[in-house]
Amino acid sequence: MISPVSPIPRSAHRQRPEATPYLDLTRAEWSALRDKTPLPLTAAEVERLRGLGDVIDLDEVRDIYLPLSRLLNLYVGATDGLRGALNTFLGEQGSQSGTPFVIGVAGSVAVGKSTVARLLRALLSRWPEHPRVELVTTDGFLLPTKELQERGLMSRKGFPESYDRRALTRFVADVKAGKGEVSAPVYSHLIYDIVPGERLTVRRPDILIVEGLNVLQPALPGQDGRTRVGLADYFDFSVYVDARTEDIERWYLNRFKRLRETAFQDPSSYFRRYTQVSEEESLDYARTMWRTVNRPNLVENIAPTRGRATLVLRKGPDHKVQRLSLRKL
Numbered sequence: 001m002i003s004p005v006s007p008i009p010r011s012a013h014r015q016r017p018e019a020t021p022y023l024d025l026t027r028a029e030w031s032a033l034r035d036k037t038p039l040p041l042t043a044a045e046v047e048r049l050r051g052l053g054d055v056i057d058l059d060e061v062r063d064i065y066l067p068l069s070r071l072l073n074l075y076v077g078a079t080d081g082l083r084g085a086l087n088t089f090l091g092e093q094g095s096q097s098g099t100p101f102v103i104g105v106a107g108s109v110a111v112g113k114s115t116v117a118r119l120l121r122a123l124l125s126r127w128p129e130h131p132r133v134e135l136v137t138t139d140g141f142l143l144p145t146k147e148l149q150e151r152g153l154m155s156r157k158g159f160p161e162s163y164d165r166r167a168l169t170r171f172v173a174d175v176k177a178g179k180g181e182v183s184a185p186v187y188s189h190l191i192y193d194i195v196p197g198e199r200l201t202v203r204r205p206d207i208l209i210v211e212g213l214n215v216l217q218p219a220l221p222g223q224d225g226r227t228r229v230g231l232a233d234y235f236d237f238s239v240y241v242d243a244r245t246e247d248i249e250r251w252y253l254n255r256f257k258r259l260r261e262t263a264f265q266d267p268s269s270y271f272r273r274y275t276q277v278s279e280e281e282s283l284d285y286a287r288t289m290w291r292t293v294n295r296p297n298l299v300e301n302i303a304p305t306r307g308r309a310t311l312v313l314r315k316g317p318d319h320k321v322q323r324l325s326l327r328k329l
């Protein structure tokens with residue numbers, strides 16, 4: 001006998017959680033997905049990849065970054081399969097070979113994006129299917145200081161308008177199109193400017209990692225009002241490195257303190273003046289930079305792009321990843 005279907009009470013409809021394209025995982029649930037992926041790095045290698053102030057050890061690599069390396073290896077294989085299907089369909093006409101897999105790494109200033117990007121580069125290059133992994137940071141596409149000054153953008157450094165976004169998108173489009181050699185300008189934290197005449201050349205990698213504050217920004221509309229193809233449209237996978245704003249501020253200030261004792265001591269450092277004043281005075285400057293530049297940029301421009309990432313890594317106050325959200329739909 002078929003039992004009568006009891007209607008769902010109206011209140012239950014209201015309580016149903018909002019549909020989300022993400023699967024939320026705890027650290028333990030995620031780390032169990034590593035399967036048999038071997039750990040290819042030594043503690044010394046991890047130490048070399050670690051950014052100033054970042055806390056990362058072999059446990060973190062094993063629990064967080066090995067499962068990610070395994071997932072990305074599966075994605076690269078599946079994307080190659082899709083490319084094969086497209087080439088079969090297109091035949092001679094438009095088939096494309098040597099298309100690299102492109103990964104975007106986004107997040108605030110001082111959240112530790114560069115450590116994540118360097119670790120991914122090291123781990124992904126150990127897979128025999130894709131040994132050639134290149135890493136490009138978007139700071140190379142910041143407008144040179146002279147131009148930022150002319151446009152009144154010196155206090156907007158890191159905001160979307162402080163970059164040559166067309167050149168950045170063109171760079172990634174060219175690498176993705178399989179061009180033999182594509183080059184990018186190079187930024188130096190030491191001189192706080194683009195290095196005149198220096199270029200970083202990328203030669204047909206298997207994987208390209210693009211790391212920067214604004215990599216998930218949507219494209220600007222063209223002059224005719226039509227949407228252009230944006231940088232993120234070239235990504236096959238993207239990671240957003242997330243943490244509480246208060247924790248990131250603390251990491252930023254601690255890093256500034258440590259840079260004051262190290263990199264800023266260099267006579268050619270743009271920040272050398274902060275070694276000549278008291279620590280408290282120099283920290284006042286760093287606090288102002290955080291409050292007037294980096295925090296507003298995080299709140300207005302960077303954090304709103306989190307929902308476009310394929311994977312969100314949520315760090316705790318100690319830099320260790322506590323929770324992850326993976327796009328499943």
Ligand SMILES: Nc1ncnc2c1ncn2[C@@H]1O[C@H](COP(=O)(O)OP(=O)(O)O)[C@@H](O)[C@H]1O
Binds near residue numbers: 255271
């Ligand atoms: N003023 C500076 N002088 C030297 N190195 C710096 C300076 N500011 C940032 N860095 C280094 O540049 C890298 C990128 O920093 P940032 O853009 O804040 O991204 P993240 O901390 O997310 O990696 C980090 O490795 C950081 O230690």
Ligand SMILES: CC(C)(COP(=O)(O)O)[C@@H](O)C(=O)NCCC(=O)O
Binds near residue numbers: 138
């Ligand atoms: C160079 C940066 C804009 C980050 O560049 P990215 O590679 O993320 O595009 C940033 O690290 C920076 O220097 N911001 C300016 C404000 C400050 O000095 O803290």
